[in-house]
Each structure stands twice: as structure tokens, then as C-alpha cells.
Amino acid sequence: MSSKYTCNHNGSCVACDSSELQSEFCLANGYKQPLTCTWLADTPQEYKDKHQLPAFTGCDNLHDLEKRAFLRNHLTFVVLGFIAFGIYAWRRKRLYEYQS
Secondary structure, X not given: OOOOEEEEXXXXXXXXXXXXXXXXXXXXXXXXXXXEEEEOOOOOHHHXXXXXXXXXXXXOOOHHHHHHXXXXXXXXXXXXXXXXHHHHHHHHHHXXXXXX
């Protein structure tokens, strides 16, 4: 970050759009985090006119995001497995009732 402005993180990490993948903040791992930046009081107006405050920064710690995605996927597979087994058991029971 520059000494001409201060920034605070404003939200959690999100995946970059395909159009942003070549941006500086997305190059490291394809994720970005929104920023809220303000100019410092002693920053000259001429500098402010020529430069733009950053809106995003790259995400350094994706461990929590990846862990949640991993757990969500596994929970989905377990639920689908129970549903599939329930349908199998129900159809098997109906088939035996039909054959009897």
C-alpha cells in the first residue's frame, strides 16, 4: 500500500471474474478482497487527480474459504447418498411387494 492513503478490508474473499484474472490483485490465486480506501489529509490534490484508490486487494489466506467449500461439498454428497439409498430401499420394497 502507498503512504498516500489508508485502506481497510471491506468483506470476505470472492473469486475473480474471468475478465479480472489478469489484474494485479487476482494473479496470485484468483481471489480478491474488497477495500475501502481514503486519501490522507496531506496528499496533494495533483496526486489525487492522477492516481486512483484501489478497490480490491489479493487474498492471502484462503484456508477458511477452501475448508468451508470442502465441507459443503462433502455434506452435499452425504445427503445425496442418503436420498439415493432411501429411493433404492423404497423401490426394492415395492418390487418385493409386487412380486409377492
